[in-house]
Amino acid sequence: MAIKRALISVSDKTGIVEFARKLKDAGVEIVSTGGTMKTLKDAGVPVTYVSDVTGFPEIMDGRVKTLNPYIHGGILAVRDNQKHVREMQEHKITPIDMVVVNLYPFKETIAKPKVTLAEAIENIDIGGPAMIRAAAKNFKFVTVVTNPSRYDEVAEMVAKDGCVNGMLRMQLAQEAFAHTADYDNAIQNYLAEQAAK
Numbered sequence: 001m002a003i004k005r006a007l008i009s010v011s012d013k014t015g016i017v018e019f020a021r022k023l024k025d026a027g028v029e030i031v032s033t034g035g036t037m038k039t040l041k042d043a044g045v046p047v048t049y050v051s052d053v054t055g056f057p058e059i060m061d062g063r064v065k066t067l068n069p070y071i072h073g074g075i076l077a078v079r080d081n082q083k084h085v086r087e088m089q090e091h092k093i094t095p096i097d098m099v100v101v102n103l104y105p106f107k108e109t110i111a112k113p114k115v116t117l118a119e120a121i122e123n124i125d126i127g128g129p130a131m132i133r134a135a136a137k138n139f140k141f142v143t144v145v146t147n148p149s150r151y152d153e154v155a156e157m158v159a160k161d162g163c164v165n166g167m168l169r170m171q172l173a174q175e176a177f178a179h180t181a182d183y184d185n186a187i188q189n190y191l192a193e194q195a196a197k
Contacts, residue, residue, distance in 0.1 A: 001079065001097065001141050001163055002097070002162045002163050003023075003026075003028055003097040003098050003143065003158050003162065003163055003164065004027070004028060004029060004095070004097055005028065005029045005031060005074075005094060005095060005096050005097055005098070006020075006023055006028050006029070006030055006031070006096070006097065006098035006099070006100060007031045007032070007050070007066075007071065007074075007075075007096050007098070007099050007100070007101075007131065008020055008030055008031070008032045008036055008040070008100040008101075009032060009033040009036050009050075009066065009100070009101050009127075009128065009131070010036050010100065010101060010102045011102055011103060011104050011105055011125075011128075012102045012105075012148060013035075013036065013039055014148045015148045015151050016036065016039065016040070016100075016148070016151075017039065017040060017043040017045060018151070019100070019148075019151040019152075019154075019155055020040050020043075020045045020047075021043070021045055022151075022155035022158070022159060023098075023155060023158060024045055024046065025159070026155075026158045026159045026162070027162075028097075028098070028158065029048060030045065030046065030047050030048065031047070031048045031049075031050055031053055031096070032047045032048070032049070032050060033049075033050045033058070033065055033066065034058060034065070037049055037050075050065055050066060050071070051065070053070050053071065053074075053094070054066075054068040054070045054071060055070070056068060063126065064127075065127060066127040066130070066131055067126070067127055067130060069091065069093065070093055070094075071096065071131065072130070072131075072134055073087075073088060073091065073093040074088075074093050074094055074095050074096035075096045075099060075131060075134040075135050075138060075142055076134050076137070076138050077093070077095060077138075077141075078138070078140075078141070079095065079141045095141075096135075096142065097141070097142060097143065098135075098142065098143040098144075098145065098164075099131050099132065099134075099135035099142060099143070099144045099145070100144075100145045101128050101131050101132050101135075101144075101145075101146060102128070102146050102147075102148070102179070103125040103128045103129065103132075103179070103180075103183050104123045104124065104125040104128065105123060106120070106123045106124060106125070106183060106186055106187060106190075107186050109123040110123075110186075110190050117194060120190060124187055125183070129180045129183065129184075132144060132146060132176045132179065132180055133176070133177070133180060135173075135176065136172075136173035136174075136176040136177050137173075139169045139170055139172070139173035140166075140169070142169075143164040143168075143169050143172060144169075144172050144173055144176045145172060146172075146175060146176045146179040147175060147179070150172065150175075153168075154168075154172075
């Protein structure tokens, strides 16, 4: 499955500019959100703002930006299901072939001395895990990348073949579910500690 469009939204921006540039050079359209979009634009990488895809602004201090059918329909559509394809066409939903997301730094936030409960809560990512899980569920058609150490391997494959092979897509999906599971575990442990005080 050719990768034509990638959604990039990362808290950890390690290597993201170089990765996005390699994807762009391979002919991939980059869609991005707030801080990541600014980082990429400042580095001269052409980017489509997620609000231009959804037709809706980022609201509530960025709490709501990607929870939208134009994003999740683009990620979750089963590309060999004619009903899904028809519905994408009918609703003018463009497929998203790659999701590059890592999550708000919850563990780093709660590790800070004197962190408040409110600060910890603000660092619970909602849209990120939703996109990661959607892409990982649909790994037959979508490549999900949550670990910056995978950027070079993925970029090389896209540059060479225009796509990512099925086995790597499955491995990346497994890593993605492990990433969100670890994240949720950190949150529930922290809240259990707070409730026990």
